[in-house]
Amino acid sequence: MSNPSILILPGDGIGPEVMAQVTRIIDWFGEKRDLKFDVETDLVGGAAYDKHGVPLSDETMARAMEVDAVLLGAVGGPKYDNLDFSVKPERGLLRLRKEMDLFSNLRPAQCFDALADFSSLKKDIVSGLDIMIVRELTSGVYFGEPRGIHKEGNERVGVNTQRYTESEIARVARSAFELARKRSNKVCSMEKANVMESGILWRDVVQEIHDAEYPDVELSHMYADNGAMQLVRAPKQFDVIVTDNLFGDVLSDCAAMLTGSLGMLPSASLGLPNAEGRPKALYEPVHGSAPDITGQGKANPIACILSFAMALRYSFDEGEEATRLEKAVEKVLADGVRTADLMGPDGGTPVSTTEMGDVILAAL
Amino acid sequence: MSNPSILILPGDGIGPEVMAQVTRIIDWFGEKRDLKFDVETDLVGGAAYDKHGVPLSDETMARAMEVDAVLLGAVGGPKYDNLDFSVKPERGLLRLRKEMDLFSNLRPAQCFDALADFSSLKKDIVSGLDIMIVRELTSGVYFGEPRGIHKEGNERVGVNTQRYTESEIARVARSAFELARKRSNKVCSMEKANVMESGILWRDVVQEIHDAEYPDVELSHMYADNGAMQLVRAPKQFDVIVTDNLFGDVLSDCAAMLTGSLGMLPSASLGLPNAEGRPKALYEPVHGSAPDITGQGKANPIACILSFAMALRYSFDEGEEATRLEKAVEKVLADGVRTADLMGPDGGTPVSTTEMGDVILAAL
Numbered sequence: 101m102s103n104p105s106i107l108i109l110p111g112d113g114i115g116p117e118v119m120a121q122v123t124r125i126i127d128w129f130g131e132k133r134d135l136k137f138d139v140e141t142d143l144v145g146g147a148a149y150d151k152h153g154v155p156l157s158d159e160t161m162a163r164a165m166e167v168d169a170v171l172l173g174a175v176g177g178p179k180y181d182n183l184d185f186s187v188k189p190e191r192g193l194l195r196l197r198k199e200m201d202l203f204s205n206l207r208p209a210q211c212f213d214a215l216a217d218f219s220s221l222k223k224d225i226v227s228g229l230d231i232m233i234v235r236e237l238t239s240g241v242y243f244g245e246p247r248g249i250h251k252e253g254n255e256r257v258g259v260n261t262q263r264y265t266e267s268e269i270a271r272v273a274r275s276a277f278e279l280a281r282k283r284s285n286k287v288c289s290m291e292k293a294n295v296m297e298s299g300i301l302w303r304d305v306v307q308e309i310h311d312a313e314y315p316d317v318e319l320s321h322m323y324a325d326n327g328a329m330q331l332v333r334a335p336k337q338f339d340v341i342v343t344d345n346l347f348g349d350v351l352s353d354c355a356a357m358l359t360g361s362l363g364m365l366p367s368a369s370l371g372l373p374n375a376e377g378r379p380k381a382l383y384e385p386v387h388g389s390a391p392d393i394t395g396q397g398k399a400n401p402i403a404c405i406l407s408f409a410m411a412l413r414y415s416f417d418e419g420e421e422a423t424r425l426e427k428a429v430e431k432v433l434a435d436g437v438r439t440a441d442l443m444g445p446d447g448g449t450p451v452s453t454t455e456m457g458d459v460i461l462a463a464l
Numbered sequence: 465m466s467n468p469s470i471l472i473l474p475g476d477g478i479g480p481e482v483m484a485q486v487t488r489i490i491d492w493f494g495e496k497r498d499l500k501f502d503v504e505t506d507l508v509g510g511a512a513y514d515k516h517g518v519p520l521s522d523e524t525m526a527r528a529m530e531v532d533a534v535l536l537g538a539v540g541g542p543k544y545d546n547l548d549f550s551v552k553p554e555r556g557l558l559r560l561r562k563e564m565d566l567f568s569n570l571r572p573a574q575c576f577d578a579l580a581d582f583s584s585l586k587k588d589i590v591s592g593l594d595i596m597i598v599r600e601l602t603s604g605v606y607f608g609e610p611r612g613i614h615k616e617g618n619e620r621v622g623v624n625t626q627r628y629t630e631s632e633i634a635r636v637a638r639s640a641f642e643l644a645r646k647r648s649n650k651v652c653s654m655e656k657a658n659v660m661e662s663g664i665l666w667r668d669v670v671q672e673i674h675d676a677e678y679p680d681v682e683l684s685h686m687y688a689d690n691g692a693m694q695l696v697r698a699p700k701q702f703d704v705i706v707t708d709n710l711f712g713d714v715l716s717d718c719a720a721m722l723t724g725s726l727g728m729l730p731s732a733s734l735g736l737p738n739a740e741g742r743p744k745a746l747y748e749p750v751h752g753s754a755p756d757i758t759g760q761g762k763a764n765p766i767a768c769i770l771s772f773a774m775a776l777r778y779s780f781d782e783g784e785e786a787t788r789l790e791k792a793v794e795k796v797l798a799d800g801v802r803t804a805d806l807m808g809p810d811g812g813t814p815v816s817t818t819e820m821g822d823v824i825l826a827a828l
């Protein structure tokens with residue numbers, strides 16, 4: 101049998117720097133744990149645009165459809181800000197999500213004990229925080245038609261369409277309920293059913309799937325504006341949150357920032373399982389391409405490394421190895437090893453991106 | 465000359481309780497400062513539905529168009545949760561906003577010195593916080609057509625439309641720039657131009673209005689997801705934020721919660737000025753109808769009272785009297801007078817809704 105395959109797309113900005121550390125860790129698992137992967141690397145985002153004139157080539161897209169998992173670094177940068185909408189770096193990422201049908205985006209917002217002081221929130225509000233936001237990722241206003249800018253008389257008009265079908269809502273709801281069962285068995289669904297009909301359908305379908313298939317899970321509904329408030333006020337009231345593409349974008353970033361350590365947070369984007377029960381999957385850090393610190397050895401590789409841990413768990417059914425990697429990261433943090441973004445008043449040992457890779461490998 | 469006119473719509477839940485204190489304060493200004501208003505009271509939301517079968521009658525709507533300012537308490541409650549979308553309490557509020565053309569919604573997020581400890585954020589992150597969110601209020605996905613739930617084959621599909629015209633964006637941008645000139649001269653505009661064409665138009669028009677009419681104001685642009693993060697991370701970086709209806713809903717609630725004292729925050733919704741330079745205007749607290757504490761004398765009337773202070777400033781050109789009222793509120797807080805929502809570990813003198821009205825009147 102051949103090894104499972106991974107396509108690495110480092111992308112732009114600090115993407116290649118943090119991904120370099122992930123590659124070392126993948127190698128370590130091959131050598132020391134006999135977990136071998138066939139790894140290939142390709143371009144996405146601005147890097148792909150520079151070479152091919154598009155942020156994702158058809159060849160790369162085809163490879164992404166074939167491999168067992170995709171690891172992505174980050175896309176975008178000031179150099180590409182004025183490109184036409186259709187070839188912006190983000191379009192490469194959005195094409196991957198859409199064509200791989202990665203409808204379920206898991207974004208953990210977890211507060212690491214050693215880093216609780218980094219949050220702008222009071223320690224007792226966030227310490228021990230462990231929420232999972234499940235964001236619908238392939239529909240809604242990101243992809244709905246009609247869309248565009250047109251003229252009406254003398255005026256420009258901008259249009260986008262929020263559109264959700266029953267089955268699109270049902271499948272992401274199921275993925276949230278499944279996750280909840282492995283956690284604290286509690287789901288909160290967020291929408292604006294008080295002003296949007298698509299929100300009414302969202303609420304109704306989530307409730308129906310709950311009643312028919314997951315009556316054992318505790319389900320609540322909340323308007324998204326109140327959701328933003330409650331995340332700031334008392335985030336620990338939540339376990340799993342399920343919401344649409346756009347609210348998920350904003351609320352998951354809000355939740356991520358509560359932890360105070362954005363450089364630590366991974367994400368997984370999953371599709372439907374194939375015949376062997378393996379979902380199409382893309383893993384990426386929550387942080388962006390951070391052009392301001394690119395090439396300075398300052399980037400924190402942990403979010404990207406923990407994204408690989410998610411790959412071990414969700415794509416390769418290697419939960420124990422995932423935990424091994426996560427524990428190594430926790431140990432390094434507890435030892436006070438810190439990239440620049442994690443340097444606080446309490447001191448700690450400052451390290452570069454590569455040195456952080458070194459100590460995590462040592463801890464493994 | 466007749467007195468300026470005010471239409472009071474107490475609405476549902478704690479709305480009537482908090483509005484009762486505002487009425488006393490309006491009377492005080494008439495007696496002690498010779499600022500007399502013609503006040504009339506009517507129904508909105510569930511209260512209007514109970515009487516008329518609609519959340520806002522045509523007669524009330526007509527009066528709202530005629531008066532100089534509308535003061536609204538709050539709408540909604542569990543009793544009305546299962547009503548049809550078209551007659552839900554919220555529709556009354558949305559009709560007022562739309563027909564009065566109240567396109568500019570000012571939502572201050574201000575942290576009161578005496579209450580900085582109430583925030584879930586660290587004191588140094590929020591103390592002295594004073595942001596103004598300008599939310600577009602009459603367009604976008606709240607009102608765009610087509611909308612609704614329909615069938616496609618066996619499936620239900622929910623649709624809403626995000627639609628912005630150039631002039632809709634231009635007028636709310638102007639209102640943000642005007643405000644900024646009276647504050648720290650800094651505007652940050654938020655959208656998702658990286659994924660939505662309506663966001664591209666938003667960004668372009670805000671920039672054009674800036675360059676042509678307000679080049680002296682410092683303008684920046686931020687994606688709304690990053691905006692949510694930055695609000696949590698370092699809210700004091702902002703002065704005026706301008707954004708669309710839906711992002712404004714979520715981000716202003718997030719910002720409000722940063723202050724830790726939701727029961728304190730007023731809002732103004734303004735239209736275009738009439739011939740005398742007075743805009744159509746509606747003032748309301750940011751908090752909701754709080755069914756859980758309705759009728760218990762626990763509600764904090766300050767948000768509603770400060771909404772009247774905004775009316776004094778923006779509708780009646782009585783900035784000094786507005787400041788007088790705001791100062792009275794600050795004094796009462798500094799003296800440790802506290803409704804239930806403001807009771808913290810530091811003690812303070814607990815008071816009821818009416819008693820809070822008493823001490824504010826005394827402080828005036």
Ligand SMILES: CC(C)[C@H](C(=O)O)[C@@H](O)C(=O)O
Pocket residue numbers: 190193194349658659689
């Ligand atoms: C880069 C951008 C297109 C993307 C999004 O809006 O989904 C990002 O913000 C995210 O959350 O992954």
Ligand SMILES: CC(C)[C@H](C(=O)O)[C@@H](O)C(=O)O
Pocket residue numbers: 294295325554557558713
């Ligand atoms: C009550 C509701 C319709 C309203 C809105 O969504 O605009 C409220 O959340 C607000 O922000 O004023």
